[in-house]
Amino acid sequence: MSTTNTCAHCQRAIVLVDGAWVDPEAAGDDSLWRETCDSHDTFVAEHEPVVSDTDRRIAVLQAIDAFVAMANAHPSTPHHDWGVTGYQADTPGQKVTRIIMGDLQADGSLKARSVHCFVDNLTGDVFKAAGWKAPAKGARYNLVHDFAEVERNFYWTGSYLYADWKRK
Numbered sequence: 258m259s260t261t262n263t264c265a266h267c268q269r270a271i272v273l274v275d276g277a278w279v280d281p282e283a284a285g286d287d288s289l290w291r292e293t294c295d296s297h298d299t300f301v302a303e304h305e306p307v308v309s310d311t312d313r314r315i316a317v318l319q320a321i322d323a324f325v326a327m328a329n330a331h332p333s334t335p336h337h338d339w340g341v342t343g344y345q346a347d348t349p350g351q352k353v354t355r356i357i358m359g360d361l362q363a364d365g366s367l368k369a370r371s372v373h374c375f376v377d378n379l380t381g382d383v384f385k386a387a388g389w390k391a392p393a394k395g396a397r398y399n400l401v402h403d404f405a406e407v408e409r410n411f412y413w414t415g416s417y418l419y420a421d422w423k424r425k
C-alpha cells in the first residue's frame with residue numbers, strides 16, 4: 258500500500274509515518290491532532306486511508322491466482338469424462354477477467370476451453386458466464402471477501418455460481 262493517501266473520514270491528505278496515518282499539515286501542536294480526524298478531538302477516530310483502485314486491483318489479481326490454484330487442486334476438477342482437467346485465468350480484460358476451464362495439455366495449455374466464470378477486476382465480484390465474452394448479471398460471490406465460501410461451494414461445472422443454487 259502506498260504511504261500517501263486520503264482519509265476516508267475527514268478527506269485530509271495523510272501520510273504513513275512510523276506505522277500511523279498522520280496529517281503532516283495539521284496546525285495543532287498536539288500530536289493527536291495529526292493522528293485523529295477532528296482537530297477538537299470531539300470525534301476521536303484515527304485517519305483511515307481510502308483504498309486506491311490500484312490496491313483493489315492488486316487484491317483481485319491475488320484472489321484470482323488463489324482461485325485458479327484452488328480450482329486446479331479441487332477434488333472435483335480432474336473430470337476426464339467431460340474434458341475438464343484444468344483452470345486458467347485469461348489475460349485481464351478492461352473490466353473483467355475470464356476464468357477458463359478445459360483439458361490440460363502437456364505444454365500447459367487448455368484444449369476445448371469454456372468459460373468457468375468472470376471476475377470483476379476492480380471489485381472481485383464473481384459472475385457466471387452469459388457467453389464466451391460476457392458475464393451474466395448478478396454476482397453471487399465476491400472473490401476477495403467470500404473466498405472461503407467460494408472454496409466451500411466450488412464445483413467444476415460452476416453450478417454454485419447460479420443465483421438459485423443451494424448447498425445439498
Ligand SMILES: [Zn+2]
Nearest residue numbers: 264267294304
Ligand atoms: Zn481523518
